[in-house]
Amino acid sequence: MITTVRNKEEMIVAVKELAASLERVPSVGEFQKTTKISKYHVRRNFGTYTQLLTDAGLECEGQGHLAELHALFLDWAGIVRLLKKVPTIADYDLHSKYSVRPLTRRFESWTRVAAGMREYAIQSGLEVEWEDVLKVIADYQLTPQRRGPTFTKTPGLNFRHRIMNDQPSYGQPMMHSPLNYAPTNELGVVFVFGSVARELGFSIMRIQAEFPDCEAMREVDRNRWQRVRIEFEYESHNFVTHMHPESGCDLIVCWHNNWPDCPLEVLELQSIVMPGKLALGC
Secondary structure, X not given: OOOOOOOHHHHXXXXXXXXXXXXXXXXXXXXXXXXXXXXXXXXXXHOOHXXXXXXXXXXXXXXXXXXXXXXXXXHHHHHHHHHOOOOOHHHHHHHOOXXXXXXXXXXXXXXXHHHHHXXXXXXXXXXXXXXXXHHHHHHHHOOOOXXXXXXXXXXXXXXXXXXXXXXXXXXOEOOOOOOOXXXXXXXXXXXXXXXXXXXXXXXXXXXOOOOOOEXXXXXXXXXXXXXXXXXXXXXXXXXXXXXXXXXHOOEEEEEEOOOOOOOOEXXXXXXXXXXXXXXXXX
């Protein structure tokens, strides 16, 4: 099914027809790939894909409602069984009806999801039914170490330290990353993106001084890649401040997304690599 519809009513019809053909709620990746309706048009008409599903009367936990872990496990494990590997964020975005956020909120980072799902399966007595998935997870955990955060705040202490104005300031510690502290500028965003680009499904081709900052290939489907033009910003709205043309860029990679009506696709890194900062929803 391929359509070029753009208004709300026709988009609702399109997602209902796709759900009927799949016999389940389609993921945002499946919806975009099948209907050729972009994230921009979804955002312009509904704000979020979750709202589109809600308006269409399709089942979804929705914004602000944490999906039950059992449902998340069945969905994630089904993708593992389908792909025969632990999914990257790009894989999950394509095949799941949820976003990565419920899982990264529960397990603090995407790199901890596989271990968390294995623990849940064992505790729930699902080892036999999902034996093949647990084997894939075990093989995944034998690959080079995927360390989680090593810094935690001591609970119950609210003491506020004096700020020394003659000393530099750093972002929040994130010891599981090659960059030990959260970025405070655009160069830090570039570094963090480079450290997680492969896991996010990107292959970087070029970094340059002129606009756009980066040219990369992105895995959009299994064994299918497309070129994407990336502009790095510390905050997404800096794209406007710097007066960049929308036509020259496909994706803004930022640390903090403060541009809710951005017409371009935005990848907010803090929602991926930092624990405790993620919104809920499909």
